[in-house]
Amino acid sequence: MMKSAPRPLALAAASALVLVGLFAVPAAATAAADPAPASLRINEIETDGSPDWVELINIGAESLDVSGYKLTGRANEVTMTLPSDTVIGAGAVYVAEGGDFKLKKNDLLSLYAADGATLLDSYEWGDAHLDTFGREPNGTGDFVQQAAPSKGELNPEPSSDPTDPTDPTDPTDPGDAWKSITLNEITSANDDPHHDAFELANTGDVDVDVAGWQQTDSSSNPAPIDAPNGTVVPAHGYLELLSNQGLSSGGDSVKLYLADGSTIVDTASWGDNDAQPGSWSRCADATGTWVHTAEASWGASNAAACAGQIIPPSTPVDPVDCQTELPSGSGPAIAGGLAWPGSQTATVSDEECEFVTPLSGQDVSGLDIDPSAPRVMWAVKNKSHLYRLVKTDAGLWVPDTANDWAAGKVLVFPDGGGQPDSEGVTVGPDGSLYVTTERDNAASGIPLDSVLRFDPSEAGTTLHPTAQWVLTADLSDVISTEGSADANLGFEGITWVPDAYLTANAFVDQSTGSAYDPTDYPDHGTGLYFAALEKNGHLYAYALNADGTFHRVGSVDTGLPMVQETQWDADLQRIWAVADNSSAGSATLLKISADGAIVVDRIYDRPTGLPDNNNEGFAVAPSSTCVDGVREVIRSDDGNNGGHSLWSGTLSCDLALGAQGPVPPVDPQPGTPTPTPTPTPGPSTPAGGGSTPPGAGSAPAGNGSAPAGTGSSPAGLASTGTAPLPWLAFGAALMLLGAATALLRRSRRRA
Structure with a gap:
């Protein structure tokens, strides 16, 4: 017969098991950020009906049981669950509607599997009701406005009839x-x-x-x-x-x-x-x-x-001979901003109608002063055009006339065609120009967030890229990578930040959760490229490899809801992030914190005398140009109001900034006992406001780049302080078992 364990030992063992159970750390739940491959798609949407309705289509080859599948609307925080026993045949459609399911303007419709977590499809739209919008072709095409609703039926397929070029009323080929x-x-x-x-x-x-x-x-x-x-x-x-x-x-x-x-x-x-x-x-x-x-x-x-x-009009309309665009979409300044640390007035610093091209007479979006030549500034238009500007003795920035730069140069994609929606520009350490795009204006409804590299010494009036890094898919956790919803909310400004600064201040690589080590990316050069994403106001730090691959090292919350420009300031050892009139021209100055995250150091208001236009570009002259304690700062107006796009003011050369990076240890005073070290939690959340970078704990997103770290838990997330708990539980269990053994021996001696 098996003997039961003596009571002290049994109690100790049970206590040890309870302790281990209490201190066990549950596995973190994860949810897919991108739509999963699925045969069920959103096919048609009505948001101005009574009731609103959504048509779904099964594009698969077999019938699909969609019982319990869910539709959600962001604006009203509504959810509709499909009833049980709902089956959609192959190629068939199903209409989901309900009195409480109301969709609004500026809404996001999402389709989830029955688990409520697997995203199958979604569509986001702007400041208008959809009456109605449907996919053409059915199930797979883009959403377009329907001539008439086709609720419960397949949408009419696009006409395949040949167009008549002689028919001036044919909208697909209208002639002249x-x-x-x-x-x-x-x-x-x-x-x-x-x-x-x-x-x-x-x-x-x-x-x-x-x-x-x-x-x-x-x-x-x-x-x-x-x-x-x-x-x-x-x-x-x-x-x-x-x-x-x-x-x-x-x-x-x-x-x-x-x-x-x-x-x-x-x-x-x-x-x-x-x-x-x-x-x-x-x-x-x-x-x-x-x-x-x-x-x-x-x-x-x-x-x-x-x-x-x-x-009488409030504002003169087109008082000049070039196209202008009034500012729109204005929003409030960022709370807590300090007065601009420089001149409060701004003066025009370009010639009237200086940036007119066949595609537009406005749209100067990005600026960057050449670090090797402070009287040279690069200006990019988001209509595929780049200018090399030189500063005159009168203080104006005018197009260089050498090497075919007089009228600027046309930018193209690597295949020699297209119209890059070129938003930002920075000079790389190799002297090349790195330009961000958010789409091809020849196909303006499709996001194309990329970085193009150009050789500014190329002869002729067209610059052909020597490399392109297409980053759209890597941003799928942030933007809609298909359709037009986010085609104009992608990359804006770009700047290069040297490795020396990042390593000296123990910048944390979010993809590994450890201090950034440039040797992890041997083909990336000597720094990271920070690209400003307009949609969420974040900067995205990339190692751009020479072979066209890339690796996202992290993201940075700039403190701005939308960001249009970013600049590395080598003299301040800080990164600027700048908004246009969406945040009243506010700017934030970023530093590396003690725990290695890039955070907001200061917030500055727009100079009071600078018009609150769509001022997208921002450039700062180096401190070598300081006169009377100030240096020049230039902003570019994307709307060319009054025929001018460049406005200049000043910035104080000394902003009395504090330290950044890790806090140096303090040597104990003589006679002071050295404290015993105690366990501390892991690193705090890396820069980026808590977003989990693609590739954390697995192969990183990005064009085939090598994994930066392995493991089952996401790297770079904030430590919860629970990692040591299982070891504490194990130790407590051993102590209890030891006590029980001692009691047992004592009991045997008595016997």
Whole structure:
């Protein structure tokens, strides 16, 4: 017969097991950030109905049981669960609707598997209701506005009939007839039925069908027109459309495109309250100057309105011979900002209409002063154009006339074509220029977040990249990498930060959770490239390898909700992050903290005398140029207001900044006993605001780059302080077992 253990030993063993159970650390749960491969897709969406509804399609070859699958809407935080026994046949559609499931403007619709965690599909849209939007072709294509809802049925497939190039009303091949269409009247008022409306005029002799054409305001991506009155503009007639984006009474613009989303038909801008009450109207029709008429004239000539009361405009419209764009999307400054540490006034520092190209007369987005030549500055337009600027004795920055730079140079992709939406520029340690893109403007509805490298010494008027790092897929945890939702919210500025600075201050590599070691990336050069992502206001640090591969080392929360520019300041040993008018021109200065994270050191307000325009570019002259304790700082206006894009002011050369990086140990005073070291938690959360970098604990995301670390738990996450607990439990268990053994021996001796 088996003897039971003596009571003291049994109690000790049981206690040890309880302790181990109490101190066990549960495995961390994970959820997929990207849509999982699935045969169930969102196919059509109605957000302006009663009720709203979502059509799903099974693109697989077999029937699919979708019982318990879930649809969520971000804006109202609503969830709809598909009922039990719901089966969708192969190639069939299913309509999900419910009275409480309401979708809004600026919403995100997501489709999840029954576990509520596996994301299968999603679609995000801007400041307009979808009435209705569907995929063309069904299940796999992009979302486009439907001519009519096809609820519960397959969406009409795109026409495969050949176009007739002689038919001027054919929207897919309109010939030259579209050139007779102009914007004629606009209102930003919200009164139905003309809320946020605009009117087209046709000066030609034939009707023009604008079906499939696209429109946007000053800050959104082109999207299909909203045409409640039909799509045909009669010869010598008028057609009223509704804006697919809300139009701001404080100043905005309407841009009309052909169906390709890139060919501009016409554009018009207005200032504060110029488009209401009444209308912003052309006097005379189609060709005249834009004026604020007290009366509207929808669907008819503006003649009567133009003969009536004219309200003086708040802002002169296009007072110069080049295209301008009023600021839009303005937001408040970042709380806690200090006064700008330099001049509060700003002066124009370029020549009028200096940056006109065949594609645009504005759009100067990124700046960088050449560290080897402080009187040379590079300026990039987000219409695939780059300028080498030199500073004159009068203090102006003008295009260099040497080596074919007089009119700037065209930028292309590696295949020699395309129109890079070039947003930021930095000079690398090799003298090459590194330019960020967020899309190809020839296909503006598709994100293409990449870094292009150019040799500025290349002869001719076109620069061909010597390398490209395509980073779009690596950002799938942040942006929608398909469709147009985030095509204009990608990379903006870029800057190069030397390894020497990062290692001297014990910068933490988020992909390993340890101090950054440049030898982990032997082909990356001597520093990291920090690219500014507009959508979330973060900087993304990359090791760009010579063979075209890359590795994301971390992300940095700049303290800005959206960021347009970043600059490494070698003199301050800090990184600048700068917002445009989305945050009233606020700027943050970043440092490396004691635990190796890049954090906000200071917040600065925009200089009070600098116009709150779409100031996207930012460059700081080196301290070698300091005069009377200040150096030049330049900002570029993406809208070219008044015909100028560059504004210069000053920055104090000494900002009295404190230390950064690890805190040096303090030597104990003589006679002071040295304290016994105690276990401390692991490293704090790396720079990036707690986001988990791709590749943590596995192969890192990024073009085949080698893993930076292994292990089952994500590297680079903040320590919870629980790692030593299992060892403490084990030790406690051993102590209890030892006590029990002693008791047992004592009991045997008594016996």
